[in-house]
Amino acid sequence: NAGVTQTPKFRVLKTGQSMTLLCAQDMNHEYMYWYRQDPGMGLRLIHYSVGEGTTAKGEVPDGYNVSRLKKQNFLLGLESAAPSQTSVYFCASSYSIREKNEQFFGPGTRLTVL
Amino acid sequence: EDQVTQSPEALRLQEGESSSLNCSYTVSGLRGLFWYRQDPGKGPEFLFTLYSAGEEKEKERLKATLTKKESFLHITAPKPEDSATYLCAVLSSEGAGSYQLTFGKGTKLSVIP
Numbered sequence: 001n002a003g004v005t006q007t008p009k010f011r012v013l014k015t016g017q018s019m020t021l022l023c024a025q026d027m028n029h030e031y032m033y034w035y036r037q038d039p040g041m042g043l044r045l046i047h048y049s050v051g052e053g054t055t056a057k058g059e060v061p062d063g064y065n066v067s068r069l070k071k072q073n074f075l076l077g078l079e080s081a082a083p084s085q086t087s088v089y090f091c092a093s094s095y096s097i098r099e100k101n102e103q104f105f106g107p108g109t110r111l112t113v114l
Numbered sequence: 115e116d117q118v119t120q121s122p123e124a125l126r127l128q129e130g131e132s133s134s135l136n137c138s139y140t141v142s143g144l145r146g147l148f149w150y151r152q153d154p155g156k157g158p159e160f161l162f163t164l165y166s167a168g169e170e171k172e173k174e175r176l177k178a179t180l181t182k183k184e185s186f187l188h189i190t191a192p193k194p195e196d197s198a199t200y201l202c203a204v205l206s207s208e209g210a211g212s213y214q215l216t217f218g219k220g221t222k223l224s225v226i227p
Contacts (some may be wrong), residue, residue: 040219041219042218042220043217045156045215088156090157092157102160102163104160105157105158107157114218
């Protein structure tokens with residue numbers, strides 16, 4: 001089992017460019033999450049999904065969109081990148097939220113917006 | 115607003131010198147407290163889940179405990195490979211199927227040979 005994988009590992013964008021980050025999990029988890037991690041800020045939830053075809057906003061959703069067309073995949077999109085979106089992005093998944101709710105994280109994507 | 119505070123921010127220990135990391139929280143409706151380990155350049159790795167006050171979990175040199183206001187991660191006779199940032203996260207719910215997971219900022223542990 002690969003667990004949670006993320007593509008790409010690194011990316012540099014210019015302000016205004018768009019990109020999509022891909023997250024895949026092979027654990028048959030219902031819940032998937034996108035976080036960003038910034039120095040001194042801790043992990044902050046961007047968007048999450050409670051199942052295929054569903055998405056919901058987290059703590060810092062502005063400037064991002066997500067889609068969950070397949071249960072195993074969760075995509076994070078930046079339509080018009082800004083320097084404030086320079087960060088490390090982590091995807092996570094969990095079986096449930098009530099029980100077996102520990103989250104398993106991917107290796108991260110380091111994004112720099114110039 | 116839910117709050118999770120970890121202390122200290124950084125901790126340097128000599129190999130074999132036992133110590134504890136603290137995670138204090140202010141949430142309504144605790145549904146679980148999680149400990150993660152994060153190595154530089156990697157994603158957080160799940161360690162423990164604690165659900166109720168008095169609960170304890172152990173894994174090798176690590177032992178996590180939970181009270182009504184805080185959790186401790188005890189590290190016994192640490193080794194250099196225990197060096198990492200340790201994250202605490204609290205899952206809370208105010209009912210009606212609404213859950214929130216709040217992460218602390220972490221404690222960076224360095225174990226010196």
